[in-house]
Amino acid sequence: MAECERKRGSGPVRHFTLTAAPTRLELGGGRTVRTWAYGDELPGKEIRVTAGERIALTLHNHLPQSTTVHWHGLHVRNDMDGVPDLTQRAVRPGGSFDYHFKVTDPGTHWMHPHVGVQLDRGLYAPLIVEDPREPLSYDREWVVLIDDWLDGIDGHTPDALLAGFLKRAGRHGGGMGHMGGMGMNMDMGDDGKGGGGTATRHGRGHDEHDGHDEHDEHDGRGHRHGHGKGDHGHGSSRRPFRRRQLWGEPGSVDHPxxxxxxxxxxxxxxxxxxxxxxxxxxxxxxxxxxxxxxxxxxxxxxxxxxxxxxxxxxxxxxxxxxxxxxxxxxxxxxxxxxxxxxxxxxxxxxxxxxxxxxxxxxxxxxxxxxxxxxxxxxxxxxxKAAGSVRLSARRPDRVIDMTLTGNMARYNWAINGRAYSPYQRYPVRSGERVRIVFRNHTRMWHPMHLHGHTFALPHGGPRKDTTIVLPGRQHAVDFDADNPGLWMVHCHNIYHSESGMMTILGYRS
Ligand SMILES: [Cu+2]
Missing domain, CATH: 2.60.40.420 (Cupredoxins -  blue copper proteins)
Structure with a gap:
């Protein structure tokens, strides 16, 4: 890891501070919510640097829970990646942490916590890395962050929602005891308890709203995806594929x-x-x-x-x-x-x-x-990837199969049938070309995200760090193992990842 960081070289240091704190935000038309945010703003203030610079950012945690910052899309050194109990100790309430790393690649990225379901509050901000040799010419630039929101509406919180999903599935009532089982360093605030009713109201599946009045090309209207009707997870891969790819259950939460x-x-x-x-x-x-x-x-x-x-x-x-x-x-x-x-x-x-x-x-x-x-x-x-970033043609040295499993009724989202454990790793070695084959055996979409690397989609496809895997589909992504450490692979639906659809790639020396 140290050698890898040396190769990144030095660069001008840019200093930032970021404070995560409870706050009240106005979302338009005088509607205000109590929530958690960075610097009392939504989105948090943009961080903009140029590739080749170093970020030195001090995170102050004024939240009632521990937190971290993850730099989504950046190939940072592993101990700056912001994954609690894997790459760092989570920052306790009242504590702070200094992130310091080299930024190597230009691009449109973002930052958010990697603890619990904090991401579904207001804790996110754009992270824009400019290209010192920008090839595009344009007059203006507009950064657009899209977000689904429930926090603070009618007393709802993401923690209560997740607790409700798990409670209805018969997995730990109301509280967040499963986090202990995952070895996560969670300090639950009051919000984590007693919110089962929230999930029932918000966590309905699409069986209750098939009225896709405007987008009739959506094929979801044909089926009834009720909860508590048994296991949907295994039949999905045998269903005939529908005429458009935009089908299945894109999400499980009806954010207001x-x-x-x-x-x-x-x-x-x-x-x-x-x-x-x-x-x-x-x-x-x-x-x-x-x-x-x-x-x-x-x-x-x-x-x-x-x-x-x-x-x-x-x-x-x-x-x-x-x-x-x-x-x-x-x-x-x-x-x-x-x-x-x-x-x-x-x-x-x-x-x-x-x-x-x-x-x-x-x-x-x-x-x-x-x-x-x-x-x-x-x-x-x-x-298709631009020529400058296309991955060279090479047969994979290692193929890792990741079957995405689980269903709404049991709320047992997992990879290869195993819920997240910080002790279970899929080994890779430096220098290998690695292929991950995602197979989606569920009825839902899963945006699968890899930390610390950028993979390529097949056949000269784009370089990405997050890829949608549709129900019943499989697809392979390739990357070069060039950033040693322990790296998460997980669904970026925060309710799926927090209930288990995460795992770790671990470099072996
Ligand atoms: Cu998912």
Whole structure:
């Protein structure tokens, strides 16, 4: 690890502080919530550095739980990766921690805690790494964070929601005892207890809302995915595949609000530009459970990057982002006011919205549905890596099978049937080309995320750190083992990962 860090070299140091604390936030129209956030803002203040610099950031923890910061997408040295009890001790309430690491690669990334379900509160911020030799030219840049929100609405909290899922499944009543079993260093606040009723209200499956009134191409309406009706997990892989890939259960939580840059669709964040401006939009799905279909009314988008890495430019009307995924696009602004709409895929036509404004005129309404949402839809498997970042052709030295298992009724999300244990590792060795084959034997989408590395999708596909694995599908991702340490592989649906769908790749010397 030390040798690997030496190779990263030194660089100018940029100093930051970050305070995680309970706060009250206004989400638009005077609606306020009690929640936890970074620096009393939503999203947290952007961190922007240039590749080659070093980040020196002091985290102050004013939360009632222990916390950490994970730098989603960065190839940091392992002991800075922010995974409690694996790469560091979690930072206790009242404590602080100094993160200090070299930033090697440009890209659109983000940061969030890696403890419990804290990510589904307001604890996230954009982390933008500029390229000292930026090849794109554009006039303006817009950073867009999309998030599904429930914290502080009618007394709900993510901790209570997860506790409710587990309680209904007969796994530990109400409390968070399972965390102890996972060896996680959790200090539960009061929120972790007694909230079973919350999950019942919010945690309904899509059986209760099949009315996909606007997006009839969604195939979820055909089946009834009830809870407590036994095991859905094993039949899914035998179901005939439907005509469109956007099917299955995209999420398990019906978040009451969807936000862009901390604002509800009725009181949107507005980005101002001039007609004809070329705008780079960096889009980040910072949600807990929701995949979003994103389009800018009246515009086509040119996709330039996903998960921070360049792709062969491709035009599209809409994008699909799983939790944790990022896309960079270029648009040439037209004359007027246009909705940037993020439709919660498969979730009762709920949406978030922001506005691009280049002229006076009426602001788009929160229920506007730009036609582009029904146009060409870009997913990562349709993209190719830019030549500069394409992984060399090489046969894998090691193939690791990861079958994704579990179901809503039992809430037993796992990899290869085993819930997370910090003591169980899949070995890899430095210098190997490693292939992970994800097989999804569940009825739900899983955005699978690898720490510390960027894998390649098959057939010259894009470099990514998070990839959606659809129900009944399998897909292989390849990466070079070049960053020694212990690295998480997990579903980025925070309720899935926290109930067990996580594991570890461990470098052997
Ligand atoms: Cu998942």
């Amino acid at each position: 609000l969807h936000l862009i840059n901390g604002r509800t669709a009725g009181h949107p964040h507005t980005f101002r530009a001039r007609p004809g401006d070329r705008i780079r939009i960096r889009i980040i799905n910072a949600g807990g459970d929701t995949s979003y279909r994103v389009a800018l009314g009246g515009h086509r988008m040119t996709v330039t990057h996903t998960d921070g890495y360049p792709v062969r430019h491709a035009k599209t009307d809409a994008l699909l982002l799983g939790v944790g995924e990022r896309y960079d696009v270029l648009v040439t602004a037209k004359d007027g006011a246009f909705p940037l709409t993020a439709l919660a895929e498969g979730k009762r036509n709920r949406s978030a919205m922001a506005v691009l404004r280049t002229a006076s005129g009426a602001t788009p309404g929160p229920s506007d549905r730009p036609g582009e949402l029904r146009g060409k839809l870009m997913t990562a498997d349709r993209l």
